[in-house]
Structure formats: C-alpha cells, structure tokens
Amino acid sequence: MIIDELINAIAAKDGNPSVIGLDTCVDYLPEEERAKCTSLAESAKRICDFNFALIDALAPVIPAVKVQVAYYEQYGAEGMAAFRDTLAYAKQKGIYTIADVKRNDIGSTAAAYARAYLEKGAPFEADFVTVNAYLGTDGVKPFVELCEKNDKGIFVLVKTSNPASGELQDKKYESGKTLYDSVADLTDAWGKDLIGTHGYSSVGAVVGATHREQAEDVRAKHPHLFFLIPGYGAQGGKAEDLAVCFKNGVGGIVNSSRGILCAYRKEKYAGKNFAQAALAAAIDMREDIKRCL
C-alpha cells in the first residue's frame, strides 16, 4: 500500500521524515536564470530545469517531494506542463510525489479532478494529492475510490498551518467537537479500508507544524491518520513542536519549501550553488527533526 511504501522510504532514507516543497517561482531562481524568464514558456522551462537539478541533488536523502500547483498555474498552460514534468521526473528518480492541489468540488466534478491526478497514466499523475473537505463525503469519495483502485493516497486538510486557520477550524460545534476534529473524524471513516501494515491509512491529514496544541489533539484522537505537516521553517514551525505528531518516530512527513529552495541565499550556505545549498539545508532539516523525535 502506498502509505507503507512512503513510510518504508522514510526509513530507507536514514529515517528522514521530510518532504521538499517545490513551490518554485521565478523569484526563487538564481539571478542569471531569472533574467532569462522573459515569457511564460521561458519561465516554465527555467523552473523545470531548477526542479530537475534539485531532485537530482536531493534524491539520495529525501523520500518525497510536494509540488504546489499554484506556483505553476501562475505561469499558465506552460506552467502546468512544468508541473507535469516535475512530477514525472521525481517519480522516475524513485521519489514519492505529493501533488499539493487542495482540490474540492461536488461528486461529478471531484471525479474529474481525481482522474487528473490519481488515475494510472493521468496527465498529472502523483502518488498523493491534497484535498479540501468543506463539501463533505460525496466531494471526497471520488478521490478515495481512485486511492482504492490505483493504490494512491490523499491528505485531507484538517488543521492548516496559516495564522488564521483557527477562525473556522478551531471553533467548536454544539457537540463540543472542533471543526478540524470533525473533519479528522470523517477522514478516519474515508480511510478505514486503506490502513497499511504500519497502522496508518493512505487517507491521511494535513496538520500544520505551527499549531502544536491542535496537532497534539489530532494525534491523540486519530492514531491511524498519517500527517502531512506544513509550516516548518519559513512559516515558523519548530521541530520541537511538530514532534507531537509522531509516535515512536513515525506518523508524519514534514514539508519545507522556501527554506530549501532558497537555501543558497543564506549566509550559512555561502559558496554553494543552489542545489548544493538545498542538499545541505535538507540534511540540516533532517537532523533537526530527528533530534526531536
């Protein structure tokens, strides 16, 4: 099952529970590359080259990449081709892929999204996608069905990493349950037939590193949910805080995007090119997290 594969890949990469977020935009490229981005097609090409070089450099140490589609959509159809090619290149290099798309819609439309990402041979095929569950079960079911059919996985937005996530998510329903916990309950139900040998389901949850108390709450109540954990690094989440997401060193995968992509601009990694700096930053991140688990 794909969730077992991901957990095994983490173990095989020296217990590195981190995923590099390829939120690549023109602003993050080295200056000489930025100068060549004179059209959507040129921007998409330079972004692709940058991603490929990062994947080559990072493949020995990271189990997975998360590719944030918003950064590609802003470069149009050309950007979407770069998104597609980045997912395919990572897969070819033996790296698990998470398409961070947060898609959501009514059933028939959700089925079209699911086909775009989770069908075998889909144009943007990935191992996992992120999904927003505001619409309820019939908006998520088409994704779960393709998880079952094609051995894929999803991460449902439960508690997001942004500052205002509590506005709706932390409020309690009359039952005393928060909205995020209600979504986690549904996520448990959607994934109950997809629990692998490590005890985690291929239907997991997005739980931000920036809200420790809520992360602890979800971990305690939902032992089968594997977490995709954004918010580490640039967003302020610390290894000490996100350790609550894990049990016996397992239970989640932590994302860092800007902290790795733009490591080459940091004093600490001076003298390295962007790929070397990203590798050094990814190793530092791994050690930082492992020391807290």
Add this chain to the structure above:
Amino acid sequence: MIIDELINAIAAKDGNPSVIGLDTCVDYLPEEERAKCTSLAESAKRICDFNFALIDALAPVIPAVKVQVAYYEQYGAEGMAAFRDTLAYAKQKGIYTIADVKRNDIGSTAAAYARAYLEKGAPFEADFVTVNAYLGTDGVKPFVELCEKNDKGIFVLVKTSNPASGELQDKKYESGKTLYDSVADLTDAWGKDLIGTHGYSSVGAVVGATHREQAEDVRAKHPHLFFLIPGYGAQGGKAEDLAVCFKNGVGGIVNSSRGILCAYRKEKYAGKNFAQAALAAAIDMREDIKRCL
C-alpha cells in the same frame, strides 16, 4: 464595479439571470467529434471548438459563462490551454467569465493562485473566480486584494449544492451559528469595501439551488451577498426553490451545465444541432427562472 457590470448585463439580456457552465468533457461531444479525441491535444482542441460554437450561439441571450477547471485539468496542460482559450473567447464576445476553480491555500500560495486568475493579463484571466474559505481570512485576502486592484470578483463557497454539503456546513457552532452562516459572515466582512451601486458586493457567495431552506437563511441575513447558484437542472434544483435567492428579481445568477451542453441529446430538442439545442435550452431555462422571480 464588476458586480454592477454583471447585474447590468443580466438586465441587458432580457433579465436573464443564468450562467452556462462549460463543464465540457469528451463524453459530452457529438459522436463524430468524440471519435477524433485520440490524444490529450486532440481532446482539448475538440472541446475548445465545441465551447466556441456554444459561446457564439449563446452570446445573444446569456450574460456569463462559468468554466469548471476540473474538466480541463483532466486533459493535462493541453486541457489547461483549452481552459485559457475558452475564457478568452467568451470575454472577446462580451460575455462575463467565472473561472470555477474553488482554490484555497495559505496566504503566499493563495497569492499565486490569485495572480493566475485575477491579475490583468493573467494566463487564465477571468472576471470572477470561486474560492474555498476553509483556511480563513489570510487564505482569501490575496484574492480580495486583486478584486480591489483590478476590479474583479470572487464567489466564496458558503452552502454548496451537493447532497452531503450539510455534513459540515449545516452543523451549528456553539454560538448557534451554522458553519455556512459563519463563512457568510466572513464573506460579508471581506467584501464590505466592494459594494456596488445595486447594493451587492463583488465578493459574493456560492449558494446551491438544491437546499432551499439554507438559501433562504443566507439571503435573509446577508443582503449584500450576490449569489452564484449551482444545482439547477441536472442536479435537481428547481426554479421555484431558487427564487428565494432573489429580491425584486435581482440577487444571483443561476448555473446550468449538463442541461445546456447536452441539450441536443434530449427528445425535446430533436432535430437541432448541439449549439441550436443549447440555445433553445438556455431560453427555456431563462423563462423557467423568470416566471418564478
């Protein structure tokens, strides 16, 4: 202001408060066209041709089209080019465009999505986009900022049309307010500086035609929210039910997708080609809704 323009366009089109949903997929094409869809690029081309013919036929009677991106994403980067070209063609024909994308993310990423759709000259520029507010204010603000800067609009998912929408949306918080009403409150706040001369804000709400009681509730409490109303026709929503979304004949725009795109397969429109059948069905829809307002 864009919301005034849309309301004026409805008036100019004989008071037709309907929007045609171009949820075009290969299955909806006439058989001889379907047979030519042997690759993503061929599928995208045929879908584009179909859309252009529909826009040509419908332009005299409809104020707006809603283009559902999921149906284009399933055809990859080639499909996204068809999505782009469909939006541009509708605009060129004087039709207002709603990119139904339901995007959502943390602030910095939401800003990338907003640039993709609401920036002047954006690759997928539209007049309006749909947005999912599960993440709260900082995930929606980048869209609102571009509404202010570029005179664009958004529709926030408040109460969706699907059967399971009540699972989370109808549940009451401890305050006694439902989740959908809490989202409507936030939507009011986000759009308070974008209220046009007709009394409606360019920051509107998605409210399904299939849940009459909740639609009535939102209408009563949120007089400045203009509604994008899905669920009419194929999903079971009736003109009698959605009339509660309007005051004095104004207040929303009703979407139909399959009911128009596939009208040529109905007995009622036998003998007409797909574009003629769509026109006849759009006129029938207009009369059906107008008789209830």
